[in-house]
Amino acid sequence: MHHPTLCAVAVALLSALPGAQAGLYTKKSPVLQVDGKNYERLIAKSNYTSIVEFYAPWCGHCKNLKPAYEKAAKNLDGLANVAAVDCDDEANKPLCGSMGVQGFPTLKIVRPKKGGGKPMVQDYQGQRTASAIVEAVVQQINNYVVKVEDKSLDKFLGDKEAPKAILFTEKGTTSALLKSVAIDFAGVITIGQARNKEAKAVETFGVEKFPTLVLLPGGDADAVVYDGELKKEGIVKFLSQAGQPNPVSPVKGNGKKNKEKNNKASDKASSSSAAPESKTETATQEAPVIVETALPIPAINSPEKLIKECLTEKSHTCVLAIVSSSEDEKAKKALGSLSELAFKHAQSKRNLFPFYEVSKSNEGAAALLKSLDLVGDVEIIAINARRGWWRHYDAADFGHESVESWIDAIRMSEGVKKKLPEGIVAIAVEEPTSATPEASSEATPDATEAGESEEATPVTPEASGDAADDSAESTSTQAADPTGEPETAHDEL
Numbered sequence: 001m002h003h004p005t006l007c008a009v010a011v012a013l014l015s016a017l018p019g020a021q022a023g024l025y026t027k028k029s030p031v032l033q034v035d036g037k038n039y040e041r042l043i044a045k046s047n048y049t050s051i052v053e054f055y056a057p058w059c060g061h062c063k064n065l066k067p068a069y070e071k072a073a074k075n076l077d078g079l080a081n082v083a084a085v086d087c088d089d090e091a092n093k094p095l096c097g098s099m100g101v102q103g104f105p106t107l108k109i110v111r112p113k114k115g116g117g118k119p120m121v122q123d124y125q126g127q128r129t130a131s132a133i134v135e136a137v138v139q140q141i142n143n144y145v146v147k148v149e150d151k152s153l154d155k156f157l158g159d160k161e162a163p164k165a166i167l168f169t170e171k172g173t174t175s176a177l178l179k180s181v182a183i184d185f186a187g188v189i190t191i192g193q194a195r196n197k198e199a200k201a202v203e204t205f206g207v208e209k210f211p212t213l214v215l216l217p218g219g220d221a222d223a224v225v226y227d228g229e230l231k232k233e234g235i236v237k238f239l240s241q242a243g244q245p246n247p248v249s250p251v252k253g254n255g256k257k258n259k260e261k262n263n264k265a266s267d268k269a270s271s272s273s274a275a276p277e278s279k280t281e282t283a284t285q286e287a288p289v290i291v292e293t294a295l296p297i298p299a300i301n302s303p304e305k306l307i308k309e310c311l312t313e314k315s316h317t318c319v320l321a322i323v324s325s326s327e328d329e330k331a332k333k334a335l336g337s338l339s340e341l342a343f344k345h346a347q348s349k350r351n352l353f354p355f356y357e358v359s360k361s362n363e364g365a366a367a368l369l370k371s372l373d374l375v376g377d378v379e380i381i382a383i384n385a386r387r388g389w390w391r392h393y394d395a396a397d398f399g400h401e402s403v404e405s406w407i408d409a410i411r412m413s414e415g416v417k418k419k420l421p422e423g424i425v426a427i428a429v430e431e432p433t434s435a436t437p438e439a440s441s442e443a444t445p446d447a448t449e450a451g452e453s454e455e456a457t458p459v460t461p462e463a464s465g466d467a468a469d470d471s472a473e474s475t476s477t478q479a480a481d482p483t484g485e486p487e488t489a490h491d492e493l
C-alpha cells in the first residue's frame, strides 16, 4: 500500500533506473523546465513566487498531474513561475536531494524574501487541481504595491524625482496582476493603489472612472493616464517609458521569454553534466552542494552554559544533540549530519539557529531529557525557551537527508511543535543539578527506532508508475481542457 498521492519512490533508488528518458513536459509546454544549473537563477533568485514540481517521467501520479499543472501554468502566466524538475535526470539529482524530495510528485512553493536573501520554501499539499494550485500560488505573491490614502498621499508623492504609478480602483484588495507589475518594476517605479473613496487623491489626478492607471514619470514630466487594455503586457509597456522593468519576469516553457541567453543549457543539461555555465552561477549555486566538509558542532559542557545558551526565557531556537557518548555510532552519525548541515548553511550564508552537542553526563541535559520523557542514547531536539516550544527528531535514522528535512521543517515552521512542560526553564535555572540517575540508566537504544517520521516516507519503488490505479485523480483526458475545471481569472486589475 502506498500513500495515495505519492509515487512513493526513494530518490536513492532512482539511480537503478535507466536515466535517458525524456522529461514529462515538452518544449512547448507552458511549464518552465528547470534543472540543477538554472534553478538558482530562475527560481531561487527570482522576485517572483514559484511553484516547482519535482517529478519522475515514469511516475503515474506525475503524469496525472500534468494537465492540471499545465493549466495552472497558463493561468499564472506573467504572475508566477510554474516550474518542473525532472529528478530522474542524473544532473538534477543533487538538486532534488537537497530539496528533500522523497517521493513524486513533490510540489514546493518558493517565495522570495522581499529585499533579497534566501527564499522561503514550503511544501504544497493542497489539491492537485489547476484552480487549487493557482489560488495557493497567487496567495504567496509578494506585494510591493503601496496603499495610497488621502492622508498618505503627500508622503507617497514625496520624492519628486522618482517615477511612480497609481492605480485608482473601486477594489479594496490588490490584484495578482498589479502585484506582478510592482514586482517587475521593483526598485524602478513605485506602484501605488488608491481607492475611489480617497477623494483628495482622486481629485488631485482628475480621475473620473475606475480603474484608472496614472503614471508619474518623475521630475517635471506630466502625469500620464493609461488608456490601453488593462492587461499585463500593455501596462508593462506603458510603464516602461519611465523605467525599464527588471530583466527576469516569470519565464515560460523552456524559458524562451527570458531575455538572458545562457538558458539554452537547460535543453542540453541531461546529456552533459559538465555543460559550461557562467562562473557566477556555478559559484553561487547552493542547491547541488555535495558536502565536502563539515563544521564542528560546539559542545555545551556545563548545566550553566546550557541554560545560558538555550534555556533562559530569552533564548531563541537551539538544536541540541544530546548523546550518551560521542563515540557511539549513532551519535557519530547524528553529529556528522548536523556538522554537514551547519557547513552547508554557513556556506550559503544562511542564518540558522545554533546546533550544540551536549553530553548526557551534563546534568542539565539529563534533567531536560527526563522532563521531556526522552530516553534514547541519542536525542536531537529543537527547543525555543522564549516561545515555550520544543520539537523532537523522532526518525530512526540520523542520516543527513532525514536530519536536514527535519531542520528545514523547523525553519519553515512546519510540523509538530510541542509545548515545553511547565518549569523547564525554571527548573534548569534553579536546580541545574537536579538530575536523577534514572534518566541515563533507563536509556534504551531502541527508543528512537519506534519514532515516526514527520516526513514523507519512501515506500516500495513502483518503477512502472502504473497509471491505471491512479485513474481516480484525473478522470478526463480530453485535449481541449483535460482538467475540466472552470477558468480562474487573475489576469485582471
Ligand SMILES: *[C@@H]1O[C@H](CO)[C@@H](O)[C@H](O)[C@H]1NC(C)=O
Residues within 6 Å of the ligand: 045, 046, 047, 115, 186, 187, 246, 247, 248
Ligand atoms: C528584484 O528586485 C530588486 C528590487 O527590489 C531589483 O533590484 C532586482 O533587480 C530584482 N531582481 C530580479 C531578478 O528581477
